[in-house]
Amino acid sequence: YGVDLVADARWFGKAETVRKGHAALIEAVPQAHVDFLRSLPFSVAFGDFFFCHAGIRPGVPLESQSPQDLIWIRDAFHDHPGLYPKVIVHGHTPVPEAEVMANRVNVDTLAWHSGTLSALVVDGAEKRILTVEGRPFQS
Known part of the structure; x- marks a missing residue:
């Protein structure tokens, strides 16, 4: 989805980084994709x-x-x-x-x-x- 998340141990456990990444993903992922994933068993x-x-x-x-x-x-x-x-x-x-x-x-x-x-x-x-x-x- 074009969200750049740093995949290394330096950001794990850093609440602000996790919050920003989460917010960026929520913004980037279309609601139709979220709805589809939630519909799966x-x-x-x-x-x-x-x-x-x-x-x-x-x-x-x-x-x-x-x-x-x-x-x-x-x-x-x-x-x-x-x-x-x-x-x-x-x-x-x-x-x-x-x-x-x-x-x-x-x-x-x-x-x-x-x-x-x-x-x-x-x-x-x-x-x-x-x-x-x-x-x-x-x-």
Whole structure:
């Protein structure tokens, strides 16, 4: 959207910089785009897969997951050794290369920083990771 945000550790935690960046983004992003993003579901189930940002709370039915957990959960989800009702495809927790496990697939390879963008390809019963290398974001 043309908003120049400095992507380095110097601005993290600096309230005024965050406020200015937030205000600039609010000004730059068209309301139609905001409305579209707000209309999207927090998760999508497709076949044997459940897609969400961060993960799910073990023991809670998929249809009853809270938006808070779908966006923010980490430890309870990652540490769960058992299977889930579907394979959970998620990000939110960066890893050097995508992880494919029996109960979940993590595709967060920190693309903005690493330049590596990963995705899950599902072809029938076959799962594979597609990875493309690019340039990391530079401020």
